[in-house]
Amino acid sequence: GQSLEQPSEVTAVEGAIVQINCTYQTSGFYGLSWYQQHDGGAPTFLSYNGLDGLEETGRFSSFLSRSDSYGYLLLQELQMKDSASYFCAVRDSSYKLIFGSGTRLLVRP
């Protein structure tokens, strides 16, 4: 089967750094993606890791370790607008994208 595990909720202070972890089990693996979703909105793509290592896009970075079936999303210099749900997703051997259940991030002043 396929499963992804991520924390259900994380709280952090404005200006701080937060890391959201994701572990996965899939039949075949072709990359780990991260998505952001604000309440009432559609998910939007943040980053993709096809190979091990760190990918950086502005204040957001994403890391992958295929040997550990583990990745994380790092958000720096947190802003109030970063309060949202964050989903990790893996592409399996059929090229379909399977999502985790999401981490709700609350940024406090």
Add this chain to the structure above:
Amino acid sequence: TAGITQAPTSQILAAGRSMTLRCTQDMRHNAMYWYRQDLGLGLRLIHYSNTAGTTGKGEVPDGYSVSRANTDDFPLTLASAVPSQTSVYFCASSRDNTGELFFGEGSRLTVL
């Protein structure tokens, strides 16, 4: 740029009735997907299509059917709706295999 268009935005449906959610993309993406999102359960894949003319089952396909007659359109049909199909439905597409999906704005379906 339209991207992905879903219709209707919202619908209330009596149990036992049929319903088709429409999804159209203008980006010429090969792959398209239907997800449902329920509170606390994230996004669950219903059906997908890697290219026009092919479809595949996702995590929760029962009670749903899809077709992919051309590149642009990927309708989702509920033949006989049940209350457990009350959800927000998202259509998405992707250009390649990088894991970047483009989502529509969603269709909120309530089955009574």
